Amino acid sequence: MRSSTLSFTSGPTRAPPQVFPLSAAGRTVSTVIVRTFDVVVIGAGPVGENVADRAVQGGLTCAIVEAELVGGECSYWACMPTKALLRPGNALAAARRVPGAREAVGSIDVPAALAFREAAAAHGDDSGQVEWLEGAGITLVRGHGSLDGERRVRVTRADGEVETLEARHAVALTTGSEPVVPPVLRGVEVWGSREAVRATAIPPRLAVVGGGVVGCELATAYAALGSQVTLLVRGDRLLPSHEPVAGELVADALRAAGVDVRLSTAVTDATAGDDGAAHLTLDGAGSAGAVLAVDRVVAATGRRPRTRDLGLASVDLAQDEAPQVDDTMLVDGTDWLYAVGDVNGRALLTHQGKYQARAAGDAIAARATGTPLDDGPWGRHVATADHAVVPQVVFTDPEVAAVGRTAAQAEEAGLPVRVVDLDLGAIAGATVHAEGYTGAARFVLDAERDVVLGATFVGQDVAEMVHAATVAVVGEVPLHRLWHVVPSYPTLSEVWLRMLEQVGRESAQVRA
Numbered sequence: 422m423r424s425s426t427l428s429f430t431s432g433p434t435r436a437p438p439q440v441f442p443l444s445a446a447g448r449t450v451s452t453v454i455v456r457t458f459d460v461v462v463i464g465a466g467p468v469g470e471n472v473a474d475r476a477v478q479g480g481l482t483c484a485i486v487e488a489e490l491v492g493g494e495c496s497y498w499a500c501m502p503t504k505a506l507l508r509p510g511n512a513l514a515a516a517r518r519v520p521g522a523r524e525a526v527g528s529i530d531v532p533a534a535l536a537f538r539e540a541a542a543a544h545g546d547d548s549g550q551v552e553w554l555e556g557a558g559i560t561l562v563r564g565h566g567s568l569d570g571e572r573r574v575r576v577t578r579a580d581g582e583v584e585t586l587e588a589r590h591a592v593a594l595t596t597g598s599e600p601v602v603p604p605v606l607r608g609v610e611v612w613g614s615r616e617a618v619r620a621t622a623i624p625p626r627l628a629v630v631g632g633g634v635v636g637c638e639l640a641t642a643y644a645a646l647g648s649q650v651t652l653l654v655r656g657d658r659l660l661p662s663h664e665p666v667a668g669e670l671v672a673d674a675l676r677a678a679g680v681d682v683r684l685s686t687a688v689t690d691a692t693a694g695d696d697g698a699a700h701l702t703l704d705g706a707g708s709a710g711a712v713l714a715v716d717r718v719v720a721a722t723g724r725r726p727r728t729r730d731l732g733l734a735s736v737d738l739a740q741d742e743a744p745q746v747d748d749t750m751l752v753d754g755t756d757w758l759y760a761v762g763d764v765n766g767r768a769l770l771t772h773q774g775k776y777q778a779r780a781a782g783d784a785i786a787a788r789a790t791g792t793p794l795d796d797g798p799w800g801r802h803v804a805t806a807d808h809a810v811v812p813q814v815v816f817t818d819p820e821v822a823a824v825g826r827t828a829a830q831a832e833e834a835g836l837p838v839r840v841v842d843l844d845l846g847a848i849a850g851a852t853v854h855a856e857g858y859t860g861a862a863r864f865v866l867d868a869e870r871d872v873v874l875g876a877t878f879v880g881q882d883v884a885e886m887v888h889a890a891t892v893a894v895v896g897e898v899p900l901h902r903l904w905h906v907v908p909s910y911p912t913l914s915e916v917w918l919r920m921l922e923q924v925g926r927e928s929a930q931v932r933a
């Protein structure tokens with residue numbers, strides 16, 4: 422096989438060059454195309470799409486390389502399908518908490534629920550997102566991308582054809598993350614998040630290993646869909662990165678829903694039984710040496726950056742680590758390489774990755790056009806909120822909606838902390854929202870500056886409450902001004918008023 426090189430430079434019209442398969446002596450040979458763009462983005466998940474869009478809006482040409490589906494993990498195997506998988510069970514449970522509605526509802530319809538999940542994942546069809554890319558003026562290049570030295574990206578297409586893309590200004594890595602499967606589980610067939618989220622049948626007995634967000638959401642969903650779920654958690658609580666009350670209330674609810682939640686329990690061995698079941702040997706509270714037989718095991722044990730086969734060594738970067746970046750997402754030691762979204766490990770959330778993407782795409786355009794950067798804290802070209810104001814909703818039942826620092830994180834940062842804990846179930850709005858509403862709120866306040874550092878809400882339908890809290894934390898709205906932010910009656914948001922009443926009106930700013 423011989424290869425030839427054709428060189429193109431994408432002009433202002435952004436017309437894609439033609440690809441010419443060459444033949445020699447009647448044989449088709451591989452063709453190496455070189456095209457040049459201002460920016461090349463590797464990975465067309467939500468983050469890559471946004472980097473590309475901002476770069477194009479900043480007047481640059483941009484190619485985006487995608488090995489699988491445009492839209493990424495979030496659209497087809499993560500955020501959207503999981504939320505759809507959870508929604509029927511959560512909606513049904515909510516209806517059952519309201520007299521009058523309770524009597525009207527039946528049980529879950531699994532085929533309909535799975536069909537709803539498939540629709541949320543667009544049935545694995547990315548044509549809608551491809552159309553969006555085209556409309557946004559972004560050139561899609563299908564294939565596996567890897568760095569091939571400075572500002573060069575080698576794309577290997579499914580048919581083996583290789584193309585080189587050159588970037589005049591920047592390359593952005595937006596390749597996301599992948600699940601980590603602990604070696605101890607290798608003896609059995611394991612579902613990662615992809616398989617669990619897009620399953621076509623509900624296993625009668627399911628073990629979920631890991632008590633983080635993925636583990637708690639999948640345990641909630643599968644319990645509602647009819648599995649006998651055992652949640653195996655190495656640590657002593659669920660959702661360890663959140664306030665303790667979040668894990669406590671979610672564990673209570675999972676147990677009430679029939680999930681066997683085993684805290685401080687490790688899997689020490691996993692073997693495939695003759696009966697087709699997976700046999701997990703457990704070590705921990707009350708189950709040392711016990712063997713659990715299940716039909717399926719889910720590894721919900723964290724994620725690592727998707728950096729393998731990305732050619733990082735060609736630019737002297739470590740292969741298996743998240744590239745270190747500054748607040749514009751520029752990789753340390755370079756002036757052309759960016760790492761944005763899950764791949765940089767800063768905050769593994771779609772909304773936060775897209776926020777980083779807006780900053781990075783605008784920074785790439787500014788640097789390319791010689792526009793001064795606005796890169797001080799909270800400037801246009803930086804992702805300042807990543808450091809201490811990341812919002813997240815865990816779509817369990819009860820939901821967990823949290824933003825900013827937990828009390829422990831604030832204390833660790835040396836801040837003067839005042840904590841206000843409240844019973845969300847005692848708010849008037851909660852009493853009519855659901856019979857026996859169970860929930861909690863925690864506000865973490867800066868006792869000297871009288872601002873909110875963090876807030877956590879746990880309860881049914883608290884998801885939308887996180888945004889008001891995010892505004893308060895990012896805006897550093899003083900408590901004396903929050904007294905004028907009047908929550909509507911009777912809503913769950915009245916918990917803000919209860920917090921203010923507990924703190925009292927005599928805040929430092931009022932006195933000053």
Ligand SMILES: Cc1cc2nc3c(=O)[nH]c(=O)nc-3n(C[C@H](O)[C@H](O)[C@H](O)COP(=O)(O)OP(=O)(O)OC[C@H]3O[C@@H](n4cnc5c(N)ncnc54)[C@H](O)[C@@H]3O)c2cc1C
Pocket residue numbers: 463464465466467468469486487488489490491492493494495496498499500501503504564565566567595596597598614618635727730731761762763764768769770771772773774
């Ligand atoms: C089960 C689950 C549920 C989740 N739910 C939520 C949620 O509700 N809310 C939330 O905010 N976050 C959620 N997340 C996290 C969210 O999915 C990620 O934060 C988000 O997808 C990250 O976006 P990204 O663009 O960085 O990466 P991805 O979405 O992973 O996209 C990366 C893209 O790059 C492509 N790619 C990778 N390597 C290459 C290569 N070498 N060449 C070409 N293309 C490549 C991939 O095919 C993919 O399309 C969830 C995660 C999981 C696992």
Ligand SMILES: NC(=O)c1ccc[n+]([C@@H]2O[C@H](COP(=O)([O-])OP(=O)(O)OC[C@H]3O[C@@H](n4cnc5c(N)ncnc54)[C@H](O)[C@@H]3O)[C@@H](O)[C@H]2O)c1
Pocket residue numbers: 603630631632633634635636638653654655656661687688721722723724768769770813814815816
């Ligand atoms: N609703 C949402 O926003 C949402 C939903 C799902 C995922 N996500 C994001 O995806 C990311 C990944 O989630 P995740 O739950 O996989 O990771 P995670 O890091 O949140 O939780 C993984 C858990 O598994 C445990 N664990 C690790 N190795 C283990 C082992 N060998 N045995 C037993 N337990 C082990 C860890 O102690 C940890 O508690 C998170 O950062 C999360 O933000 C977000």
